[in-house]
Amino acid sequence: MQGWEAVRAEVLRRIRARDWPPGGLIPGEEALAQEFGVARATVSRALRDLADAGVIERKKRAGTRVAELPVRRARLEIPVIRLDVLGRGLTYGFERLADRLGPAPVPVTARLGLPEGAEMRYLETLHLANGRPYVHEVRWLNPAVLPDPPPDFAKVSANEWLVTHVSLVAGDIAFTAEPAGPREAEVLGVGPGTALLVAERTTQGTAGAVTWVRLAHAPGHRVQLAF
Amino acid sequence: MQGWEAVRAEVLRRIRARDWPPGGLIPGEEALAQEFGVARATVSRALRDLADAGVIERKKRAGTRVAELPVRRARLEIPVIRLDVLGRGLTYGFERLADRLGPAPVPVTARLGLPEGAEMRYLETLHLANGRPYVHEVRWLNPAVLPDPPPDFAKVSANEWLVTHVSLVAGDIAFTAEPAGPREAEVLGVGPGTALLVAERTTQGTAGAVTWVRLAHAPGHRVQLAF
């Protein structure tokens, strides 16, 4: 190893070895650059990387200090369901259970910042892996983001069409565990009350709210993150 | 906005405006630097940032192209439970339900890469928010990472002690929804079979496997990620 990665590794080693204790100041960029015999920009690159990782905290004038509680950040790559299924070595399919226009429920419009009772497109989809129910998707979609004529969601899944045709700017995702309601129990083929992993997503595009989705996963589903 | 952030913003705008379509090559750093009137390093910084975000893909000699499926990455900041509770404006407390040495079950040793039947420290903790059950924690801890004498986990929670005293290097976290078992139902004060959000974590330190944890959250718990 060489260059900024070597600097990062050595700084990290000293932090882990408690040479530089949590909360303590570490030497300035200039000093480290001299010590390692590299340019200041190289040290800066290494320290920026560690700051991104949450290992150190940097402030102008105040210097760089070792984080007290090194915040552990895990990254989740939100998959397109079809690729997720294929990536697990299973065959993919889906059934469109509903597709209509109607007034969206209040929790949905509220989360998306749309007026109460706004007309939205309602899509209900059952995703299949090896022919068996995998995820039950309930989606409210802002029709303003769709072209005229709208795409045929019987052929392309809404998620996939959106990802490739609409620029998604911001959003959030939340996981909860919920008992299967009657509808979910029916389409997923499980008993009512079965524990389901539910992901709820809202997404904003360049031109405002795009979609709200609820994904109820079949039992046994794991959402895996690495750090 | 100015500098590399301005470059990033403009490049992102063009991608979103489909000036540069998904899968397409974008101009090289040199060309962009000339166009924007900045140094190549500045363009490079902007593009590196976009590549980190998954918007573009860069390869030496092959150039930079717009990602086909812009992978959406969400970040989860793994909280120390005490701070998580306090951050929600609730009071924190915990009860140590068990603390003993014993052979760890096979799934645990397997995940941590330890020999089958290894002696580990078993800790069972109930975390309380406003005096009510919040999370049921089951932990197997590699005693090799503890100092002699070991810390008193009746006073400090194991997680917090580990975060501040052991350098955690790698790990992973998985979420599932599971029905409450008899033990969990009892300590969390819910009916058996209630849907619980379960987080399972394994953690490695510099000197090998550190700990395996299972956190069963009280009903209603949401794990929120932003992207």
Place this chain on the structure above:
DNA sequence: ATGCGTAATATGTCTAGACATAATTGAAGT
């Protein structure tokens, strides 16, 4: 055609120096 080595090229990284910016410190004035 097919395989192999070589040249071309875009990104990756580094250097040395400069100026910008934020936060702290200390001095001056009230």
Place this chain on the structure above:
DNA sequence: ACTTCAATTATGTCTAGACATATTACGCAT
């Protein structure tokens, strides 16, 4: 004692130029 303002200082960013490295494309030999 308290406030205000300026000097200081560490990080943040930028420039111009250089060399490193991975990968592709092409020409040559088989």
